[in-house]
Amino acid sequence: MKNTFGSSVALTIFGESHGQAIGAVLDGLASGIPIDENFIEKQMNLRRAVGKLSTARQEADKVKILSGVFNGKTTGTPITFMIENQDTRSRDYGELAYKARPAHADFPAQMKYHGFQDFRGGGHFSGRITAGIVAAGAVAINALACKGIKIGTHILSCGGVYDRNFIDIENDIDTLNNLDFAVLDTDKAEEMKSVISSAKSEGDSVGGRLETAVVGFPAGVGEPWFDTLEGVLSHALFSIPAVKGVEFGSGFACADKKGSENNDAYFSENGRVFTETNNAGGIIGGISNGMPIVFRCAVKPTPSIYKTQQTIDLNTFEETSLQIQGRHDPAIIHRARVVADSITALVLCDQLALRYGTDWLA
Amino acid sequence: MKNTFGSSVALTIFGESHGQAIGAVLDGLASGIPIDENFIEKQMNLRRAVGKLSTARQEADKVKILSGVFNGKTTGTPITFMIENQDTRSRDYGELAYKARPAHADFPAQMKYHGFQDFRGGGHFSGRITAGIVAAGAVAINALACKGIKIGTHILSCGGVYDRNFIDIENDIDTLNNLDFAVLDTDKAEEMKSVISSAKSEGDSVGGRLETAVVGFPAGVGEPWFDTLEGVLSHALFSIPAVKGVEFGSGFACADKKGSENNDAYFSENGRVFTETNNAGGIIGGISNGMPIVFRCAVKPTPSIYKTQQTIDLNTFEETSLQIQGRHDPAIIHRARVVADSITALVLCDQLALRYGTDWLA
Amino acid sequence: MKNTFGSSVALTIFGESHGQAIGAVLDGLASGIPIDENFIEKQMNLRRAVGKLSTARQEADKVKILSGVFNGKTTGTPITFMIENQDTRSRDYGELAYKARPAHADFPAQMKYHGFQDFRGGGHFSGRITAGIVAAGAVAINALACKGIKIGTHILSCGGVYDRNFIDIENDIDTLNNLDFAVLDTDKAEEMKSVISSAKSEGDSVGGRLETAVVGFPAGVGEPWFDTLEGVLSHALFSIPAVKGVEFGSGFACADKKGSENNDAYFSENGRVFTETNNAGGIIGGISNGMPIVFRCAVKPTPSIYKTQQTIDLNTFEETSLQIQGRHDPAIIHRARVVADSITALVLCDQLALRYGTDWLA
Amino acid sequence: MKNTFGSSVALTIFGESHGQAIGAVLDGLASGIPIDENFIEKQMNLRRAVGKLSTARQEADKVKILSGVFNGKTTGTPITFMIENQDTRSRDYGELAYKARPAHADFPAQMKYHGFQDFRGGGHFSGRITAGIVAAGAVAINALACKGIKIGTHILSCGGVYDRNFIDIENDIDTLNNLDFAVLDTDKAEEMKSVISSAKSEGDSVGGRLETAVVGFPAGVGEPWFDTLEGVLSHALFSIPAVKGVEFGSGFACADKKGSENNDAYFSENGRVFTETNNAGGIIGGISNGMPIVFRCAVKPTPSIYKTQQTIDLNTFEETSLQIQGRHDPAIIHRARVVADSITALVLCDQLALRYGTDWLA
Helix, strand or coil, rough: CCCCECCCEEEEEECCCCCEEEEEECCCCCCCEEHHHHHHHHHHHHHHHCCCEEEECCCCCCCCEEEEECCCCCCCCEEEEEECCCCCCCCCHHHHEEECCCCCCHHHHHHHHHCCCCCCHHHHHHHHHHHHHHHHHHHHHCCCCCCCCCCEEEEEEECEECCCCCCCHHHHHHHHCCCCCCCCCCHHHHHHHHHHHHHHHHHCEEEEEEEEEEEEECCCEECCCCCHHHHHHHHHHHCCEEEEEECCHHHHHHHHHHHHHHHCCEEEEECCEEEECCCCCCCCCCCCCCCCEEEEEECCCCCCCCCEEEECCCCCCCCEEEEECCCCCCCHHHHHHHHHHHHHHHHHHHHHHHHHCCCCCC | CEECCCCCCCEEEECCCCEEEEEEEECCCCCEEEEHHHHHHHHHHHHHHHCCCCCCCCCCEEEEECCCCCEEEEECCEEEEECCCCCCCCCCHHHHCEEECCCHHHHHHHHHHCCCCEEEHHHHHHHHHHHHHHHHHHHHHHHHHHHHCCCEEEEEEEEEEEEECCCCHHHHHHCCCCCCCCCCCCHHHHHHHHHHHHHHCCCCCEEEEEEEECCCCCCCCCCCCCCCCCHHHHHHHHHCCCEEEEEECHHHHHCCEEHHHCCCEEEEECEEECCCCCCCCEECCCCECCCHHHEEEEEEECCCCCCCCEECCCCCCCCCEEEECCCCCCCHHHHHHHHHHHHHHHHHHHHHHHHHCCEEEE | CCCCCCCCCCCEECCCCCEEEEEEEECCCCCCCCCCCCHHHHHHHHHCCCCCCCCCCCCEEEEEEECEECCCECCCCCCEEEEEECCCCCCCCHHHCCCCCCCCCCCHHHHHCCCCCCCCHHHHHHHHHHHHHHHHHHHHHHHHHHCCCCCEEEEEEEEEECCCCCCCCCHHHHHHHHCCCCCCCHHHHHHHHHHHHHHHHHHCCCEEEEEEEEECCCCCCECCCCCCCHHHHHHHHHCCCEEEEEEEEEEHHHHHHHHHHHCEEEEEEEEEEEEECCCCEEEECECCCCCEEEECCCCCCCCCCCEEEEEEEECCCCCCEEEECCCCCCCCCHHHHHHHHHHHHHHHHHHHHHCCCCCCCC | CCCCCCCCCCCEEEEECCCCEEEEEEEECCCCCECCHHHHHHHHHHCCCCCCCCCCCCCCCEEHHHHHHHEEEEEEEEEEEEEEECCCCCCCCHHCCCCCCCCCCCHHHHHHCCCCCHHHHHHHHCCCHHHHHHHHHHHHHHHHHHHCCEEEEEEECCCCCCCCCCCCCCHHHHHCCCCCCCCCCCHHHHHHHHHHHHHHHHHCCCCCCEEEEEEEECCCCCCCCCCCCHHHHHHCCCCCCCCCEECCCCCCHHHCCHHHHHHCCCCECCCCECCCCCCHHHHHECCECCCEEEEEEECCCCCCCCCEEEEEEECCEEECCCCCCCCCCCCCCHHHHHHHHHHHHHHHHHHHHHHHCCCCCC
């Protein structure tokens, strides 16, 4: 299974950056979920993040729903989202057609697809393919909301500038979901933007960390081995282009803690069980414990930079140098954030359907 | 798919800590691979790691191969590894039968299995279940070795003490695979051991970081989305009990770098392509680029500690306190290392079989 | 996995009869396969089978390829086929909106989708959805042809009239693939057509048997258990709407034979192994033996008939009667034949990719 | 996935006829199901069917449960069934080691496993491997019984002798489940036995048809495409060694019927919906309609016969002849019947878990 992910609720994605269209097929979601086209559009806009920090193509990213919706509600059969590419004119790609851009997939793609891959604009490797994930994710986010489950992601760090941590998670999620630039501390948001602008003016780029939280997710979902909640979530999260690390709860920092510091003590209130701290990030033994699910993704700096780079010719493997032209994103982390929310929602819908059946929303 | 992982080469695991037996079924490996029972035993011993740093049960962990091997070679049909539990006598588990141990899976297990789970010694959640993974992994490691692919893991940090980084990776792997306590810098090994001993004497525990490297893996294996090499590896690695983070290449540190620092410049030598640095950890766009695959896992401190902890009763959810008795491991990272190697080998065998077919070893 | 089938080569289908569009995403096919749009169109026309025996909608069924093809060849990434529905105007479905048509999926759909399903024209259950399978199948058929593998299906029986059996299978396949009405014996073709016409004039319908043969498929592909070639093929073939039985080789007739009659004796010629008879239908122990793969599908008579039928109201479950109006197909077997070829091709591409790797075509 | 079948409830099988042990791992079944070891033993005995009609090895087929059961109930984690082979002494297999037995898997196995397969007694292809399926199936049958779902299979025909059809299905199932030789009409049972005895005395063998019925299965389970109930059931049923055809409801006979004859009219009683006839075999559009699920499997005559047969040498492919010695089964259909029940139960448990969640039994 290559471009399909999920078991009971599964997403299939398709498309190339400069092909006819990109999109996704979302299968297995329960019938009867209302489709909120405004919310889909809002999420699509967060991903496009048009503005001076991004050089997204000025395309409307209009989502057409081809199937699976009837009278404004899901039918229970595959929902197909299509976004037509408007900017697909043939042009001269020059040396980008045969020189491997460092940190881009050009070289491994050549080794896998033997030169038949569509190289234009990154082809099937383009971050643009996440548009289909975001469209499908919007429906998944709405489905979870019907069960009181909320997801939010903030830019924990960008170019070395750190946002504050989650405090009151549910409130913080609500705040984030109303922000275009998802940073909880307004001052830090401005600092990050200025770091991104400087990188841009230097022809360079910056990376960062995303932190995602989920509240309202029930205890007892997940598996002890292999399909641990961490395993399944990370599997999907590493599809976000540029993600190179995923950690849950106290994450890598737990490695330097003592057991007595890292163990989360239990307490109960009104018949519900909680932990005093949440170093586990809501998951123990691969299974949810009812506390907020919290994880972080490391996002590498955008590989497209203006500086001259040493590389090889894709056909001859001879050494050469490359100086990328044209527009590029000095950062993608503010755009990746909605992709993290979307993938999380899709994975959690699948987990709930596996645990509670295909009518889990009823 | 719960206790089964992999597609063309798949592993199914079973067992409980104090049940009749634990084990694994390894399916889809090519026929004709020699089975080296000494190597299996060596790997099993690394996992047991009997000594004063561990309190592993003094069981021989004798692996019986029930199927899939004929005349000392794999037949191509499922290979079943069984390790009988010797220490399965009924005894009084006292409060452990109904009190949730913090940072153990007791509470989420209760929510998932409704009290029918085998709680003795952690049951199916026990680290002991990794014995089956290690037995199967030994065969996978040997299979990869036939193609010149080597895997090694060192304890990058333990209780705040750091080993040196990989330098000459292939040599370092050879060194590691001859060490019981997998640390490249001998002085640091001693320091780590003494940190573990102190934790033990305090009734506490420590965590750490594992760093794994793979050399000889071909370029062009993996998928751009969902089944990215990072995604598939992390999915499996989060099954190692106590792992709470996985990062590839420069990992979380890439978040603070500029593109010009993190991009790996290409060069070629004798018709093969290399990168100057390996911030990508051997994987770009989800696909191997022929450089060493390098990743790190965060291992949380062992949850079993002697200190009194606040918790809840599993049946009534009422608050109570718990003071764990008996032997416990003050650290598991030195034992987890061979599990990391094993899981990595199993995932890579699957990836190679998917890419090159079931006779990929021929 | 619901609307996705296959492992290394996988097909995802979507759409409803009167929705915006129907289609399919074909993932995992090797890169570099030439796309023959004329052949796709030819196959689409076989499925539409416009003429007096069918009442197919007079739609062009124009296939748009949205992704996965670049410079006329497959890229190795998902190929998306979209067929826009032209006839999607809102209209009054009258009693069809709430009365269960016997032998149609209306009632089970109601029990599964709780009334949210798109009932118009059968919605996602419509035979029209096979158009996406046929488009994708055309590419798979071409891929197999590059390796000398040919597939052909004839109408073995229709309304009680039987075609002759396969004689020289490869020649027969070539003949069939040039026929609109796939019957080897021309006289029998005419008889079948007249049986269909009579059924039509009576407001009734007829069923039949399809027989498919594959030549050139290598020995040693398939699995002994579960993913037997028979198991995987039948799994997919039962997706052809109206198929209620699948048999391989001598099939159900083998039940009345003696072992001495049914066993296929081996012989060899120029270092290749053959069997004198082919009661096995090319598959023994779940694995191909290099002989032609031969199987038959039972196709039930089209459920839409003009006669008044007893049924229930989908909402109240009260008994009522129904008299279906409008156009209907008195037989679909002549149209289903190209679906059988397509599904067979898709399954076999997947099997070859699993066995020989993703570059199996090279 | 080769020796693993199922999604939420999955079975993995292992072993060779003359290896150390055979068995199965059943994963995903809900916790809390009582394990009835007597029923497991009863089912194992039905499969062994020791008597003058069979030449089953005189082994006790004692099932050891290695994991997944605690205090007599399922824990929710993998249940491992192991049956040790007692008769595994080394002996001289003579020409069976290198001559392909017609209609056995020897030749395709050679093409797939390159001579490394365990050829002794059929190795992994042996019907003996079904013992693991039957052990696991017994637990699945019990689980379904908790929800009022019953399964029964009779020998519809054997060597040309036909049993009567199902009349009162639930009663017939109860009757069958108390019979060693599962034939509803006692006279026909005697006739079948005598046909089998004659075949034996001629050194020949006979095949037959199995007919399975399931009552109590709810409406609304299954999928419209690919994972149709027919597709999933047939996929698994073709794993029963010797099965060459599967048909549902009126099956192949529907091909000769008119729509007006084959459509099942609906009626309702006390708010439940039924059909007057059951030509659909309980499945329409891939989804259950609440009527009994009914299907038939064609079982080919046992390939091992005493007559001299023409074959090839597995290594040289040169022609030779073979005369099989020793004990053999002149029929296996009376033993295959419990395998059909077992596979059906496992598939249906999986379907119910997918539809209603992992606690579907609660």
